[in-house]
Amino acid sequence: MNINHIRYIIVSVCLGCLAPSLALAQFKITTQPIDRFVDPGKNTSFSVSSSGVGPFAYQWLFNGMALVDATNRIFYVTNAQAAQSGYYSVLVSNASGSVTSQVALLKVFVSAPHDFSSIEVRSDRSASLTFTGEATALFGRYYDLYPLETSSNLVDWTPLTLLQRTNAALDTLQFLDADAPKFGQRFYRLATNLWVTPLPQSTGPYSVGTLSMLLTDPSRTNKVRHTNQQFMVTFSYPTFPQAGVVPSLFVEKEVAANYNMPVSIGAGGNFATQVVAFYSHSLSNAPIATNLVKYPVVLYSPGYGGHRRENTDKVEDLASWGYVVVAMDHIDTFLSVFPDGKVVHGQGSISSTRDAVASIEGRLRDEQFVLDELEHLNANDPHLGGRLDLDKIGTFGWSIGGATAAQLCLRDPRCKAGVNFDGTFFESNLLTNTLSVPYLCLVEGESPQNDSPPNNDILPVFNHMLTNAYWVKLTSTVHGSFSDFDLIIDSASLQAVWGTPVSGQYLRPARVTQIVRTYLLSFFNKYLKGEDDHLLDGPSADYPEVEQFIKK
Numbered sequence: 001m002n003i004n005h006i007r008y009i010i011v012s013v014c015l016g017c018l019a020p021s022l023a024l025a026q027f028k029i030t031t032q033p034i035d036r037f038v039d040p041g042k043n044t045s046f047s048v049s050s051s052g053v054g055p056f057a058y059q060w061l062f063n064g065m066a067l068v069d070a071t072n073r074i075f076y077v078t079n080a081q082a083a084q085s086g087y088y089s090v091l092v093s094n095a096s097g098s099v100t101s102q103v104a105l106l107k108v109f110v111s112a113p114h115d116f117s118s119i120e121v122r123s124d125r126s127a128s129l130t131f132t133g134e135a136t137a138l139f140g141r142y143y144d145l146y147p148l149e150t151s152s153n154l155v156d157w158t159p160l161t162l163l164q165r166t167n168a169a170l171d172t173l174q175f176l177d178a179d180a181p182k183f184g185q186r187f188y189r190l191a192t193n194l195w196v197t198p199l200p201q202s203t204g205p206y207s208v209g210t211l212s213m214l215l216t217d218p219s220r221t222n223k224v225r226h227t228n229q230q231f232m233v234t235f236s237y238p239t240f241p242q243a244g245v246v247p248s249l250f251v252e253k254e255v256a257a258n259y260n261m262p263v264s265i266g267a268g269g270n271f272a273t274q275v276v277a278f279y280s281h282s283l284s285n286a287p288i289a290t291n292l293v294k295y296p297v298v299l300y301s302p303g304y305g306g307h308r309r310e311n312t313d314k315v316e317d318l319a320s321w322g323y324v325v326v327a328m329d330h331i332d333t334f335l336s337v338f339p340d341g342k343v344v345h346g347q348g349s350i351s352s353t354r355d356a357v358a359s360i361e362g363r364l365r366d367e368q369f370v371l372d373e374l375e376h377l378n379a380n381d382p383h384l385g386g387r388l389d390l391d392k393i394g395t396f397g398w399s400i401g402g403a404t405a406a407q408l409c410l411r412d413p414r415c416k417a418g419v420n421f422d423g424t425f426f427e428s429n430l431l432t433n434t435l436s437v438p439y440l441c442l443v444e445g446e447s448p449q450n451d452s453p454p455n456n457d458i459l460p461v462f463n464h465m466l467t468n469a470y471w472v473k474l475t476s477t478v479h480g481s482f483s484d485f486d487l488i489i490d491s492a493s494l495q496a497v498w499g500t501p502v503s504g505q506y507l508r509p510a511r512v513t514q515i516v517r518t519y520l521l522s523f524f525n526k527y528l529k530g531e532d533d534h535l536l537d538g539p540s541a542d543y544p545e546v547e548q549f550i551k552k
Contacts, residue, residue: 027052027096033088033104035168037140038080040108047074048090048101059091061100080108085170107168109137113192114146117172125181127188131163131173135194138274140167141490145195145279148175149243151187159241160188162281164201195247195279198487199313200513202281204320209239209286210248211383214338217369228331228366232338234308235326235384236319238295239286250278251309252337271488280309281316287383292322294389296528297374299367299408300327303399303423303483304350304359305334310483311398311421317517323524324388326370330363356400356426363404364411367395371414392416392528396520398483399423402441406430406461409437417527419520421482423458430461438468438527440536442516444477445501445547462550468527470536471550472519476507486512507545515543 031049038044050056060070063086067075077084089103114133121127135144146163165173180186202208212234220227251259256276288295298318302310308327315325329336332348350356371393378388394417395405402423409418410433417438425431441462462471478498480486486494486509494506501507522535539549 027094027099029092029099029101032102033090035105035107035140036077037107037109037137037168038077039137040081040110042080042137043076043078044080044106045074045076046088046090046104046106048092049073050092050099052094052096054094057093059093061089061091063087064089077106080106082108082110084108105168105170107137107140107170109134109140109167111136114190114194115192116188116190119188121180127177127180127186129175129177129188131165131175131190133192133194134165135167135196139196139277142167142196142198142274142278143200145197145247145281146173147191147195147241147246149189150177151189152183152185154187157189157243159243162201162207162241164197167196191246193246196277197247197250197279197281198484199250199281199316200487200510202317202320203517204238204317204322206238206289206320206322207241207286208236208282208316208319209284209288210234210236210280210282211285212339215370215373220365228362230338231329231331231333231366232308232336233326233328233370235324236282236312236315237324237384237387238289238291238319238322239283240289242283242286245283245286247279248282248284250275250280250312251307254337254343255307255309255335258335275488280312282312282319285383288324288387289322290387294387295322295324296389296392296394296524298323298325298524298528299370299393299395299405300325301330301363301367301395301397301401301404302327302333303397303401305332305346306398306401306483307333307335310485313484313487313513314396314517314520318521318524321521321525323528324384326374328366328370330359330366332359350400353426356403357428359400360403360407360426360428363401364407367404367408368412371412390414394418394524394528397421397423399479400426403428406435406439409439410435417524419523420458421516422479425457425461428457428461431457431464435465435469436467438470438523439465440470440519440523441472442482442519443471443473444479444481445473445475445503465552467552469552470523471548472546473548474507474512474515475545475547476501476503476505477512478506481507481509481512482516511545515545518543 030051033046036044058071058073060067060075085108087103090101092099112133117132118130144165144167148160149157150160151157216230220229253276257272259272259275308329318325333346336344374388377384393414395408395415396419397405398421402420403425405418408415419440422443480494480498491506522533525531
């Protein structure tokens, strides 16, 4: 081949000229608009931040339509009115192209009592009911309950349904009464009260009853309250709705007024204004359901400094599936209210592993005394007598309450299964003694502040278990994600106390609740009721947020 016949084409590339184009291609939104809840007449704003090479142009959208003169990084809403409720986003652009932000909600709350806005009889004689009424912006993140009752004669009333509305919803709440055609006439009534709750509805077939009582252990002294001689317990159990019986308070008003004080919340903020207005889904002192002769019993132990009602969400859901759940205050509970109105403040502090072990020992004694008392209640109590299956007892707890649950499983043969909500064991005897009863560990996704002792003993203790042990680790969660605090406080407050997940974002509280409820119920159904839905057989495609599942 004659080399003189070879032809070359030479291309020149100016790398310096490409640099600006590469930078423009990396343009993205770094801070997204977030939801806003306001009362009428108040001011608020949405904002966005971007990375890349400017200048940037902005166009804000309302329900997908461009807003006139809304072309700055921050969009201000002044003198907000109900007509401005809707979905806001922003189109951000530079020379390289454009990106649309996430959609954020603006809800302007027109506070009003519950009421009927319309009743329509359809062609098949079913009745379609539409409701009005809502809370204030302070409760925008939560739910509102609508207990609906019906009658055929305006004298005898029957509960029809308990509707739950997401306060942030923009649509109208409706209910279709498909049973209406069975009656010649049908009347409806609705309490005008606002029943605000942070708790999603329970998922089981039963309504939930609740009663509280003071227990006294004569073997202990309370002269200077160095022991937990007297402490409050709350029972949650299956029941049926009762006409005229409304949901019970989430906590007593004295507890609510100090709800920002527990050690477990720390610097999270003052939520008393909200908590004092909260209700649960439970019906006070309702009779226990008689569908089954006896119901399995599960004990609940709160976190250090916490209150027996701190995991009402999980407790009520278990009760709705046919469990009697007994939650108790310990000596470190930040505040208890006795039946006579006496307010009792908690004692103690944990500054060392030795303190933690001593605290767990005291809590274990509480749980064992409760088990003793259950035998007496099962024989004599007018509400619970004869309904407690004391051959099927389980326990669970959050934080140090989870360690307490493990000790009860290890040392009391009456306990048949236990669950730990992200609780460390404080170099406990579980590393030298084998836990032989089934045990489930639900743990947070790793966060930087929990990489050092004593928090790193959860996995070693689990590894020491031999059989019927389960490890379920949830992504994008922190320690507080496993209590009601996750449903009550916002992400910024959660971060102030427990840090940020390594993912940099939190799993939505409603989703955390759904997953934790499901695994908790599946576990106790399997080991207390003998009902296996096979969720614990291995990783589930329904819950991709479980980043690590280990079964023994």
